[in-house]
Amino acid sequence: MGAPIPAIQPMLATSAPLPAEGDDADWAFEVKWDGVRCVVEAPGDGSLRLVTRAGNDATVTYPELRALGERFRRRAAVLDGEVVVLGAQGQPDFGLLQRRMGVLNPRRAAQLAMEYPVHLMLFDVMFLNGRPLLATPYLDRRATLAALGLGGPHCSVPAHMEGHGRKAWQATLKAGYEGVVAKRLASPYTPGVRSPEWRKTKHVNTVDVIIGGWTEGRGALTGLPGAVLVGLAEPTGLRCVGSVGSGLSERERRELARYLEVLARPGPPFAGPVDVPAAHWGEPKLVAEITFSGWTPAGHLRHPVWHRLRPDLTRLG
Missing domain, CATH: 2.40.50.140 (Nucleic acid-binding proteins)
Structure with a gap:
């Protein structure tokens, strides 16, 4: 059995324009992923549980992600991320992801995992090795996440850009991503709250x-x-x-x-x-x-x- 870990609801972003250009230095900018938001619970025993924003257990739905639990053997963690299916050009394809969503039959889920494999984009860590990180500033949580070395065939920790909102906007627009999420560098993680410390801006x-x-x-x-x-x-x-x-x-x-x-x-x-x-x-x-x-x-x-x-x-x- 793994150590007890807390149930943490995902922090939510407010729909808003990018921060003013003169305020960029206080913010980091991430890709807005077009997928299914999931909290990742790894109790430290090699197992893994995926919980959607609605509170549903999606572990059976995405069997190819279970192997990530082995990366947390003997180190319990709760992380935040988004499950996507990448299309031929490498961008998230929500239409393909819809074919995976809500499938609870293990055999069917395993078959779909071969046809439309998902990728987990991790962008936050809220609990690690018995220590809550909710009050830790975003910038420090991001450094902790990067140090975990979680890249793999079905998982990534995508880069973020500090202090350059317009560059992030143009780069995501050119690459065909859905938009940008701006996160204040000093922001704590507030579970279940739609916070102005996180702003999402879509390309339209x-x-x-x-x-x-x-x-x-x-x-x-x-x-x-x-x-x-x-x-x-x-x-x-x-x-x-x-x-x-x-x-x-x-x-x-x-x-x-x-x-x-x-x-x-x-x-x-x-x-x-x-x-x-x-x-x-x-x-x-x-x-x-x-x-x-x-x-x-x-x-x-x-x-x-x-x-x-x-x-x-x-x-x-």
């Missing part, structure tokens, strides 16, 4: 899309577009890239309903089949600007949010 992509249909909303939105079906013009035709409902105001939904009634057509304007039950179709004349966080493996928009209709690009004549 903007794209103009063509509306080719809509699905009806529910409840108060009955009769109005709950979401619009959108596409991008390509040489082979209009390719459907998903639906957008988030961010639409009631006024915009009513405005779209009037336009789409005039533009109604019997079938989809998209090239290739679009499997959307009870969809209404429209002539591809309306152009909208949306924001999104990336692309799914199927080529659909991830986390699309409506920004505005583009009347300057729309031809209703």
Whole structure:
């Protein structure tokens, strides 16, 4: 049996802009990983337990990470990190990770571990060798974590950048990561608290899309577009890239309903089949600007949010 270790909830970041450029010296900057947050409990007997932010035991789900427990034989620890699946270009691919999430059948989990292996990105240590580190400043906790030598085929301690927020922003944007997490160098670890000492800032992509249909909303939105079906013009035709409902105001939904009634057509304007039950179709004349966080493996928009209709690009004549 390993030594008793405390149950520690993960510290959470506040959504906020990067610190002001003149304040950079007080902050460290890390990659914002697009994965599943996990607290790693290693009691020191060679075993390992993964606990999600919701408090669920995910140890069975990610069997390839159990070997990390051997690195903590005779030294108990609680660490913080994010489980990701890396795509072909080396960036986290949340679409692939979703195929791993929630699997509790050991045989199925082992099979998926071969097909879509996960990688654990460790970025904090809250307890080590019987000593709580919650009050220890971030910078010192980071040095302690780096000294543990935890790199391996399924685990890394990614580098952080001190004092250069704009460089971190540009580097993560160029590399295709989700964003940046800024952490105050002197910050303690506050379990379960969404603290302003940690700030997360996402990279957001903007794209103009063509509306080719809509699905009806529910409840108060009955009769109005709950979401619009959108596409991008390509040489082979209009390719459907998903639906957008988030961010639409009631006024915009009513405005779209009037336009789409005039533009109604019997079938989809998209090239290739679009499997959307009870969809209404429209002539591809309306152009909208949306924001999104990336692309799914199927080529659909991830986390699309409506920004505005583009009347300057729309031809209703």
